[in-house]
Amino acid sequence: xxxxxxxxxxxxxxxxxxxxxxxxxxxxxxxxxxxxxxxxxxxxxxxxxxxxxxxxxxxxxxxxxxxxxxxxxxxxxxxxxxxxxxxxxxxxxxxxxxxx
Numbered sequence: 001x002x003x004x005x006x007x008x009x010x011x012x013x014x015x016x017x018x019x020x021x022x023x024x025x026x027x028x029x030x031x032x033x034x035x036x037x038x039x040x041x042x043x044x045x046x047x048x049x050x051x052x053x054x055x056x057x058x059x060x061x062x063x064x065x066x067x068x069x070x071x072x073x074x075x076x077x078x079x080x081x082x083x084x085x086x087x088x089x090x091x092x093x094x095x096x097x098x099x100x
Contacts, residue, residue, distance in 0.1 A: 011038050048073060054080070 002009040014037065016029040031037070044053050050073035057073060068076045088094055 005032070007032075008034055010034060050074075 002011045004010075011033040014031045014033050016031065033041070041053055048055065048057055051071060052074055054075060055073040056075060056079075065072060066076055
């Protein structure tokens with residue numbers, strides 16, 4: 001059940017820990033889950049049970065988890081960056097920019 005706050009409904013809090021700046025206080029971010037974020041989370045639901053909003057089942061079953069993750073459906077820290085770069089290059093949206 002959502003709580004009411006001055007900006008509107010709050011369904012919970014999304015906590016993010018940014019590893020790049022983990023020693024800084026700014027590395028810990030708490031984002032209230034309003035209607036917009038809740039809709040995104042609801043649309044991300046699939047038949048795979050996972051603790052993570054952004055998740056995937058590895059193509060190959062592994063006997064051991066990577067040292068970078070705690071759960072089989074968790075993405076490694078660089079997976080999203082690599083996937084984004086691959087799609088960016090495939091669609092050519094940045095071809096007009098200098099590499100640097």
